Amino acid sequence: MKVLLFNGSPHKNGCTYTALEEIAKTLKEEGIDSEIYQIGIGSITPCRGCSACAKLGRCVINDDDVNNFVEKCKNFDGFIFGSPVHYGSACGGITAFLDRTFFSALLSGKMNYFRHKPASAIVSARRSGTTAALDQLNKYMTISEMPIISGRYWNMVHGATADEVKKDLEGMQNMRILARNMAWFLKLKEAGQKAGVPIPKQEEIVYTNFIR
Secondary structure (H helix, E strand, O other), rough: OEEEEEEEEEEEEEHHHHHHHHHHHHHHHOOEEEEEEEEOOOOOOOOOOOOHHHHHOOOOOOOOOOHHHHHHHHOOOOEEEEEEEEEOOOOHHHHHHHHHHHHHHHHHHHHHHHHOOOOOEEEEEOOOOOHHHHHHHHHHHHHHOOOOOOOOOOOOEEOOOOOHHHHHHHHHHHHHHHHHHHHHHHHHHHHHHHOOOOOOOOOOOOOOOOOO
């Protein structure tokens, strides 16, 4: 079993990475492999809302790594998405990236890369805006039938630098608790599959709006 740890920060080894690294260490102790995916500092084009992915089987935009990332996700059993807090919300890079990731997966028929796989979000901040950013990131998972894994507190660390984050003892402890809960859920899921527990029945999706 393997968990993808998504670092949505433009800083490769910054605060968000420090929290994800603590998660990776704990997952390893629990016998779960992981890999940190770095979003980088390149330009990420926002979703155009064109729905071309329904016909193409991928996002129409090819000037960044979104399509490669979607294909990569089919090989993972769980996900943890990490972001710094910018102006009280998740950073612009991860927002543009995940908008296209999940929308193209939905319309292209690739939601099985995510559906029923456990996931969580973590955020890092110097001071505030953390719960709003967590709410924002959790919406990608709740609309995708992904069980959300929690810690014992909201999944956040505080600090302006990686060294300060390490001094956030409660925040770092919660990263370890989150990792153990993720490992526990993955083992339960594997045991259920071996016991013949079927995945939930998939109904044909019904789309409505507020005027019909």
